[in-house]
Amino acid sequence: MNSDLNFFKKNGYLIKKNLITQKKINKLNKIINEVLSKENQKKRKNSINGTQSYDNYHFVYNSSTLKNKDILRLNNPQNRHKIFYDLSRDKKIISIVKQLIGGSVRFHLGKLNFKLPNKKKGSEIGWHQDWAFYPHTNDDLVTVGIYLDDCFEKNGPLKIIKSSHKEKLYSHHNNENFFVGKIDTKKNKIGIKNSVSITGTAGTVVFFHCRSIHGSGHNQMNNSRPLILFGYRASDAWPLINDGNPHPEVDLDNYNKNIIIGKNSIKPRLTKVPTIIPLPKKKHYVSIYELQKN
Numbered sequence: 001m002n003s004d005l006n007f008f009k010k011n012g013y014l015i016k017k018n019l020i021t022q023k024k025i026n027k028l029n030k031i032i033n034e035v036l037s038k039e040n041q042k043k044r045k046n047s048i049n050g051t052q053s054y055d056n057y058h059f060v061y062n063s064s065t066l067k068n069k070d071i072l073r074l075n076n077p078q079n080r081h082k083i084f085y086d087l088s089r090d091k092k093i094i095s096i097v098k099q100l101i102g103g104s105v106r107f108h109l110g111k112l113n114f115k116l117p118n119k120k121k122g123s124e125i126g127w128h129q130d131w132a133f134y135p136h137t138n139d140d141l142v143t144v145g146i147y148l149d150d151c152f153e154k155n156g157p158l159k160i161i162k163s164s165h166k167e168k169l170y171s172h173h174n175n176e177n178f179f180v181g182k183i184d185t186k187k188n189k190i191g192i193k194n195s196v197s198i199t200g201t202a203g204t205v206v207f208f209h210c211r212s213i214h215g216s217g218h219n220q221m222n223n224s225r226p227l228i229l230f231g232y233r234a235s236d237a238w239p240l241i242n243d244g245n246p247h248p249e250v251d252l253d254n255y256n257k258n259i260i261i262g263k264n265s266i267k268p269r270l271t272k273v274p275t276i277i278p279l280p281k282k283k284h285y286v287s288i289y290e291l292q293k294n
């Protein structure tokens, strides 16, 4: 494990092949197909866009027009479906997260990104640091990505720039000073050619630091590329803004219920971390896809 921690500290990510069994992956995919087909049937009958719910469970579409309403993402699936909740608390995942972020673990967020198949543009993700979206009092936060299908170069894998978590926090604001959730890599002379493609068979899990620069391109294949992302934070890393996920000021009990390892305390740990508040936004955005179009 020490070698894993050393690798993570040096590179800002860690890959674990086949961490989740094929049996579990099959069960997850079965439920996802059911959830998607239910949602697709609903969409045909009802043209009204769903609003965000109290637990931030919602679908993200690539367009608001009825004709082209493909689903890009299911936000916070763990809040409504036990199978995702159980996966977010998977012992193998949590024990690695615990080591990487220093001992305590509080669940932060979940999303299931589908990345649409060939020609259906709209699901590419521009280079960004998750930290820019949700600064905390310390940066012991990690994102965990689980591939539900085999993912190779042509599927539009997640790409991470090695060791970028040790660099500064890059501006995610545009020239007009609105938060747009992406980095101008040319302006910042960031060598994206040196990024690592996170590829692997279904069940492969990647852990990456909240300050690692990452993104993903087009999916050239004919099927979508399902990737579950779960966010975890040290239990003494307190959010500086409300990002729509469990937040102490909104519901302290719920915030504390998300502690997986460690004790609740109202004493945040403050470290010297670079922070920029992700405001102002031009309007309220439901997802990174919409936000980055600016």
Ligand SMILES: O=C(O)CCC(=O)C(=O)O
Residues within 6 Å of the ligand: 111, 113, 115, 125, 156, 157, 158, 214, 215, 216, 227, 229, 288
């Ligand atoms: O789905 C992907 O390829 C990347 C997702 C991502 O970075 C995000 O949702 O913040």
